[in-house]
Amino acid sequence: MKTITLLQPDDWHAHLRDGLALKRTVPDLAKQFARAICMPNLVPPVKTVAEAEAYRERIMAHVPEGVAFDPRMVLYFTDHTAPDEIKKIKDSAHVNAIKLYPAGATTNSDNGVSDIRKVYAVIEQLEKYQVPLLLHGEVTHSHVDIFDREKRFLDEVLSPLLKQFPDLKIVLEHITTKEAAHFVLEQDRNVAATITPQHLLFNRNDMLVGGIKPHFYCLPILKRQTHQQTLLEVATSGNPKFFLGTDSAPHAQDAKENACGCAGCYSAPTAIELYAQAFDQAGKIERLEGFASHFGADFYGLARNTNTITLVQEEQTIPAQLDYLDDQQIIPLYAGKTIQWRKV
Ligand code: DOR
């Protein structure tokens, strides 16, 4: 039986939500990952370092006994973010970055930035203090086709931004297209990207052929197979600009299986095995450790983990459903399907 041992991975993009949801999301994530970037799109959003510290305490209250888990916090960028909040991030022990959602781009993004040129005073501070700007990279104009929104963001928002702020540290989150992959490759070392398990393992046919499958619906939306192929190539290339970020995002079954279903795939409980599946299918399992356990920490300027995990090549069936909140369920990514890797 094939086994691999790697430094414990980190998840550089996860949604844990708040309140009762933490009972589900924190143990699921903490049994896989040593650290996670905890996305701030709560209702209301996490807008200041003080709010992020309070949210972190609520998360810590759900870490299982004997498990070491270090939530890394992020602020939610709004039109009203104060420039001096950025120095507070730099000085904080727990907050590592700020997340920019273009207003209206995705779940709980209504308070996002309406026009990036309005917040250049804050971006100046990000560049000065080398605090990473995490980007949901999609334009939101209603006339732009949903499959083109990432590419248009690169041309219309990100290129001009980098011209103005060439040393800005940027993570282009959950990239989904070959254009985004190539864009990141062409930039200097200050621009990196996260890639989700769903964008490595699936494409829009999985979501749409033979009936619409709402549990594959996330944003940015799954693209065509040629894009999936490029994402697999860059993720498994050993290039440190690309690292693990699940974008694991819980929504109750009712909210997904709905005439207006929510965007988000819940992958937290088996995320590292899903990535192992993707890397193995590409014949590059030996490249998993860099992607999952080295490159993200290096980019954020944090120490690499020192403990290890072991994965065995052995079938596991992903649960059909998981309990969520008081009386609801989540259907996890690839529910009921069998994959070839299992964390021991
Ligand atoms: O699919 C998504 N779900 N994409 C996002 O950007 C947000 C996330 C969520 O919070 O549900």
Ligand code: ZN
């Ligand atoms: Zn996300």
